[in-house]
Amino acid sequence: MNSGKWVFRFDEVPPAETHHEKESLRALLGGKGASLAEMSRIGLPVPPGFVITTDACVEYLGSGGELPEGLWDQVLEAMGRIEEATGKGFGDAENPLLVSCRSGAMHSMPGMMDTVLNVGLNDETAAGLTAASGDERFVYDAYRRLIQMFGSVVLELGDGAFEESLERIKRDRQVLSDAEMTASDWKQLTAGFKQIIRARTGTEFPQDPFEQLRMAVQAVFGSWNGKRAFDYRNASGIPHDLGTAVNVVSMVFGNMGLDSGTGVVFTRNPVTGERTLYGDYLPNAQGEDVVAGIRNTESMTGLGERMPEVARELTRICRKLEERYRDMQDVEFTVERRKLWILQTRTGQRTARAAIRIAVDLCNEGCVTHDEALLRVRPEDIDVFLHPAFAPRAKDMARDAGNLLGRGVNASPGAAVGRVVFDADTAEKWSREGTDVVMVRPFTRPDDVHGMLVSRGILTIEGGATSHAAVVARQFGVPCIVGAGGMELRETKLRLKANGHLVREGDWISLDGTSGEIFLGRIPTVESDLEKQEDLQTLLSWADSRRHLGVLANADHPQDAVRALAYGAEGVGLCRTEHMFFEASRLPIVRQMILSSDETERKQALSRLLPLQQGDFEGLFRVMDGRPVVIRLIDPPLHEFLPTEEEIRVRLRLCRTEGRAQEASELQRTLATLRKLHESNPMMGLRGIRLSIVMPGIVSMQVRAVFEAACNVVQEGGTVRPKILIPLVGHVNELKVIQPILERVAVEVMRERGRRLEYMFGTMIEVPRAAITASQLAEVAEFFSFGTNDLTQMTLGYSRDDAETHFLLRYVDEGILPSNPFQTLDQEGVGRLVRIAVREGRARRPNLEIGICGEHGGDTESIDFCHRIKMDYVSCSPFRVPVARLAAAQAAIRAAPLFAEGQIH
């Protein structure tokens, strides 16, 4: 690929215009390298530097740690060019050049890999630089930073000893902040740091700048395979074989006094999406201090007040970057003695709310197209608005009760309620045991990520809006509050003191990530009001006009249907009629129907169920008012409606003890029926159409209820086109037996009522054989609905009830399966059957309507699949409907070129 060119100077990288060119460049140079080169090309103030390619990293790691041939010569040559550009010399005692070595992979992995700053400082250049700059304090602060980073990162000694040493000096000097440290303090610390390295490694801190550089480059390469980077990639779905580039850039210094500083700025507010610069600025500091969140920062207003002309230039540059990159940017900058340097730009992480607002705004500003805007929002982001928030009254009550513990920066919105844990491992352990946790930390670091991912919420005492905790939490949609400085954390004692309360591990707290408030106890939550989200509604309306897939909802009760409509569903794609049977008032009748030994009693029970089911259907039809409503006939095995054997046995013992003979004999009968109904593998047993064939009375009643209800609603002036869905069909003959029986009932009701309705009978495709023989089924069935839960179960032979706990999650953890096939459709396996069924069903009946119900209908990736194979609709939980609307639009956008190129058809 690279044939020996491992190093690119920023100013020699060619411009990338097409998407493909940009991607190739990012793959080779990493995101940061490509953007530094690009910024350099468009004339922004970027410090001179070069990139060592990701190819070099891959080669290096593959060879077990050998720098690729020719690399070092190219580095030396590029260093020469930096020396020329800056007029400084690397290792030159008079006018020394210092550089940074930063990782930069194709996909952003903030803070997950290593960085070494101030490379080039040694005893000699430090002295020279002191002489040149006249600022000994700055020089030895920089030198001690180099040694500290070199020690902890390159020599892998960890940060502890260095931090302790710093704290000790601060204690001795009785100072609180770094700013109060003097030149001689730093100098003493520098010596101390060197001593630490000597003591721990038996060698000296290397004085040769080139040796420093080489070792730093190798350390950055190596950090690609570090545990935290590996975990992060697993969590984010980034491939492990890409490697990282290394950016070597001449140092600029934000810690050269109060006319220097460093900051991170978002070109729009990453929390709300508002079009104002948003970020942190730290006067007289190096960049790492901001990112790590270990010093409290000023907002951007601080910079404007201190150096208005620099703030104006920064604003101008931010607009330019947004225009160039056509998205909100996250920009790192440093001011060195009033000179603004841009160190990095990248697409900014943002909250779901901000993602939506920014996409809509950018489109309205004419910066991106509707399609681009739609692709800018992850469908999952919408989910945030469908999850509970706190009831406002409830929060007031908690406040009045004195349970407000404190406030912090509202870093990632949403309500979180959980038990307090003080470390990531406990978070992981408790959460695996089913406990909701809120992780409380002084601040977070990359090796806390595994705990953050499983927490309901994250609270840190320190840090700002762009600290590690905030960035990660926003990316993964976990509510998060940072910088809650008013609270006192005693980590070792597992205690948090706040507002007079003592919070112990395991106590409940509630976070409002949207407002930044922290409460003691569990605050009740309510659903978010999607309809008030104007930007989201705009985006979803764009999605609706872009998508081809219909989006229907699974709704069993009229109230579900109301919510489904509110969320934009176009109809009911699945009404599970047996859910109506489980209601407390109906269960006794259902049981009577199952248990009755004589036909009369059974018929009586069925006729008592009839008006109840009819009422449900009327409600659904009224709400849906002419929209499609697909009603699935009874599916589960009958034993599901009865109490368990154990339960009956207990009651039986009680009855006998108390001498209630009559009741005991009834229980005995139930037990006998239960045993008769017992199956070793009920999921593959007497259910669905099999049950209909053995006991056609139940489904006949259901069909009667559907048509009676439909006639009633039509009589009121409504429109109804019932679609009856028959479950668990595996052989066309099953349909040939049952469908005519049911059609007779339908015709009978319509004749009795003097109405003619359009109606359809369809079949679930959920048994593998149904998919394979879809052509035959389509002779009889007028529509297909894929029940991919069952289809997955039988195609993979994974019991839906047991697989996850017994082996499936382990399969996913160990990478045997790419994901849980009950969440994301197994396209290779189950998907192939689905494709066969769609193709052959349509070949037999060209106007065959085809949809999917079940979990996959609300899963983004699976929706994409459904679009590509040209299903007519997906049906999912009402809560997933908005997500599905966007996912369907994105699928249409993504597939368009593929259809056009004939790659799919």
Next chain:
Amino acid sequence: MNSGKWVFRFDEVPPAETHHEKESLRALLGGKGASLAEMSRIGLPVPPGFVITTDACVEYLGSGGELPEGLWDQVLEAMGRIEEATGKGFGDAENPLLVSCRSGAMHSMPGMMDTVLNVGLNDETAAGLTAASGDERFVYDAYRRLIQMFGSVVLELGDGAFEESLERIKRDRQVLSDAEMTASDWKQLTAGFKQIIRARTGTEFPQDPFEQLRMAVQAVFGSWNGKRAFDYRNASGIPHDLGTAVNVVSMVFGNMGLDSGTGVVFTRNPVTGERTLYGDYLPNAQGEDVVAGIRNTESMTGLGERMPEVARELTRICRKLEERYRDMQDVEFTVERRKLWILQTRTGQRTARAAIRIAVDLCNEGCVTHDEALLRVRPEDIDVFLHPAFAPRAKDMARDAGNLLGRGVNASPGAAVGRVVFDADTAEKWSREGTDVVMVRPFTRPDDVHGMLVSRGILTIEGGATSHAAVVARQFGVPCIVGAGGMELRETKLRLKANGHLVREGDWISLDGTSGEIFLGRIPTVESDLEKQEDLQTLLSWADSRRHLGVLANADHPQDAVRALAYGAEGVGLCRTEHMFFEASRLPIVRQMILSSDETERKQALSRLLPLQQGDFEGLFRVMDGRPVVIRLIDPPLHEFLPTEEEIRVRLRLCRTEGRAQEASELQRTLATLRKLHESNPMMGLRGIRLSIVMPGIVSMQVRAVFEAACNVVQEGGTVRPKILIPLVGHVNELKVIQPILERVAVEVMRERGRRLEYMFGTMIEVPRAAITASQLAEVAEFFSFGTNDLTQMTLGYSRDDAETHFLLRYVDEGILPSNPFQTLDQEGVGRLVRIAVREGRARRPNLEIGICGEHGGDTESIDFCHRIKMDYVSCSPFRVPVARLAAAQAAIRAAPLFAEGQIH
């Protein structure tokens, strides 16, 4: 099809030479009509006549009972030609022509449809015929027969009243047999029969011969849809829409004195296959008397003694028929005053033993090719030799104990033991409840068939070797003894008196269908010695050289392997290693392994199992001596090795009552494990490779045992190429995880032992996803074995443990499924997945070895499928191996032209 020609005279039917021509002719004229025409063409003495086509019948039945247009005119014309040929006139009082009307469908359905003889007799022609023949007795015997058949069949009055009337006269005259009846007796009976018709129908017996003929033809047509014909077709797999032809043939009379007679002769012995004429002859009788088995017959020797020249001519004609039809024939003939007439010939039903001998003999005689001989024997017939016979000593003991009840004609061979029932309905009822029954009847009639099919054995007091009972029993392979005249049956009292014993309904009896002996009580049975069946061995050796499919056996123990070899298996296609775990001495160790909470204890249990498994494998390898041995690793879920929860609870209660605390606590632990292992759908649970991934220790032990055993046998000088089969694979990654672990174990053992063995790792294809992704699996697996039991289960979603009893048998009964898919492979559904897997597996790995294990591997139809899709082998129970060898040969023969024509490839 026929465009108006409904009637064919025997002498105008064109010769049919090709197979296709012959089949078309048989379809149109029925088997009997086609053969009468053919016999007429080759110059045999066939009475003049004609056939009304099956098309006419279908048309007639389809129209609801209207004779097709033109039919009657054609009948009249053909009748005119018979009158010309015989010089007699239909309804001519001077010289009356009489005809028979017989059914004759494409497929033989002996006795299942109606026949009317002597059509044309009325008061006038009877008087005329008496004058012409001078034999009043014969004429009125014939006349009363016409009225009786017309009444019972055409007028649907049943036989009862007529038989009662006959019995009454016999009682009055104090005569025992028909032969003793005088002319005036018959004349009186004729009048009585007419009176019965008048009384029961209110109309006279029709005197117009053409009305008789028309009604008789319609009755024969109608009998195609009679219940017994319908049931028979269901049992035999004959389609219901073919219709029957009607043969109208001029009557010849076997009851014109002792120089007349009638008989049925097989051209070879249908019981043993010997090349001697075999049959029944009844002097002075009509044919129906023989077939119904209601009069005891003479053997063919009788005819030879009475009329040697007729017997010689019959022998000559039989040879000619065999030459023409190239198979053993079943010939009906009548001698009318020393003139031999051939009334019918058809391929003779025969016992399994006879089928084999006849096929081998015909081939050795040069009459048929090897391929034809192989196709002449139904693979199922071989099964007879694999089923138990009585232990000879046991029979002697029963005889000595005085339990021999009597003897009869050995009509269908084999041993049968069951409880006595005296009617078909009880036979059906009891057998459905799981009771083995032997049905005892005076004689059987077509409406007894449903009882015969479910009986272990059939015993009739009357009838001969070609009686209804014998023919049906042989066809369906049910052991049968007929004509046990020494026994007294009191049907109404449900009692059988024989040899001083009184046998009641429900008592056990044992029949030896091979010897004809009947015993009281249950006689122990032993397996048949296949190797002594010389003809069968010859046939199977031909099959072996003809078939392409390998035939292997499923064998779990060395002794199974010995039997498999004896039955001709070429190797072991499936050794289910867990079957070894279930042995009483091993189960405790297996349980210890499952229940142990610490790793050391588990390893200890595994190391105790190792030498036991190793011993089993050594035994298998020694027996198989270099032949392939496929060893499947543990498959079932672990809970199968533990006692049930109920069992433990009972023991626990006992322990507590008796204060055995230590034991109770162990039981408690078992219970806890059982609950942890509990799955709602264990068939789709933690088993097969999933178990191996979760607990790799067990399979590692198994692989070690295999290779240790193999090394030991190789050390002794044997040859072993172990094939390890991994069950329940659904994703290639499962194999990628487990196979390397197991290969490491194999390599380790071989290194320790200093041996290098050829070995293979393969995968079961039993999860639908495995079939769909076979291409990926073939990257890793070196062979495939289809576990079609599980594949059927998951593809259809039918729990193997429950489906039959809960709905599946009902599905088969009601025709929703053509057959039980667990017995015969569902080619449309499951078969399609199998085809995909074979095609795509081979595409990925061209030398991929592919076989099937499980029930379908021994099923004839499924074996045919396996051949057509080019599997390498089938593996089945040792008992099915000979069946499979023949089935595989037949598959190869049948498929050859299809492959040649490119219809399959």
